Amino acid sequence: MTTTHTSAEIVEQEGVLVGPLREPRNLAANVAGSIHDDSQAQKLGFRGGTVAGSIHMEQFPPLLLQAFGQRWFETGSLSTYFRNATMDRERVRAFAEVPSSDSNVQVNVWMDREDDMRVLEGTASVGTPSEPSMLRRKLAEPREPGDQRILGHLSPGEVGAPITVRLADDREAKARLAAITEPLDWYTGTSPWGSPVVNPGLLVRMMVEVQRRIALPGDAVGLYGAIEIRHLAGPVFADRDYEVSGRIHAIGQTPKTEYLWYETTMREGVTDVASMLMMLRFMKASSPQWAER
Secondary structure (H helix, E strand, O other), X not given: OXXXXXXXXXXXXXXXXXXXXXXXXXXXXOOOOOOOOHHHHHHOOOOOOEOOHHHHHXXXXXXXXXXXXXXXXXXXXXXXXEOXXXXXXXXXXEEEEOOOOOOOEEEEXXXXXXXXXXXXXXXXXXXXXXXXXXXXXXXXXXXXXXXXXXXXXOOOEEOOOOEEEOOXXXXXXXXXHHHOOOOOHHHOOOEOOEOOEOOHHHHHHHHHXXXXXXXXXXXXXXXXXXXXXXXXXXXXXXXXXEEEEEEEEEEEEOXXXXXXXXXXXXXXXXXXXXXEEEEEEEEHHHOHHHOOO
């Protein structure tokens, strides 16, 4: 495992593992009309194009390896609820509580900008802890669908046939690995399990392929509201084919957004290898469905 830029810079303070300040990149700044595009984001009230939440998740593995060991890539989870967006190269730091044991345990995690603005909060675990994750608790909260104009055509249930995914030879994945704030040799070379393993952000990239089976709106700007990845029988390898299937759990709204909760399962043969729980937000201000009538 690479120690430069990772475990060598982690310190423990009063039962909390504190990572170094990093400058994650907005790698989708050139996607016109997206939340990552400066002009579009500013129209919607953001300071500029946002760094994807999945990129922030890539900053946690060194902390989780120190907290749980390499088992985190086998049965570990990372459950994150995004509070405030950051812009390109804004300095942020990841935190994780020190676990009381290294088996079947869950801890709180969070990320702050350099000025202490809370970027995300959540939980991380290994094994099968008894308490629900941050996002499982969020999903269980009561909600009223309200006036669904953007997502009204969708409803809970399965979203269609599985999709085959594979990370190796993915051009965007290579660009992500070249810009990652916390590089590990395991992502590109030999790992303790043999082949290169997939980091949290790129696991999200594989899992969101299931959105091809969901009729997402094309006239509203979307962004990640929350993401949980979980290794069930991992790790996930970059050089293997997997099948990903999905199910919509819930639809709701806030004053500024409509949102969709869905879950994916990644399988190799008959084995469930990993899962993802995601909440997608769609900005009402970006949709003609919410224009004044």
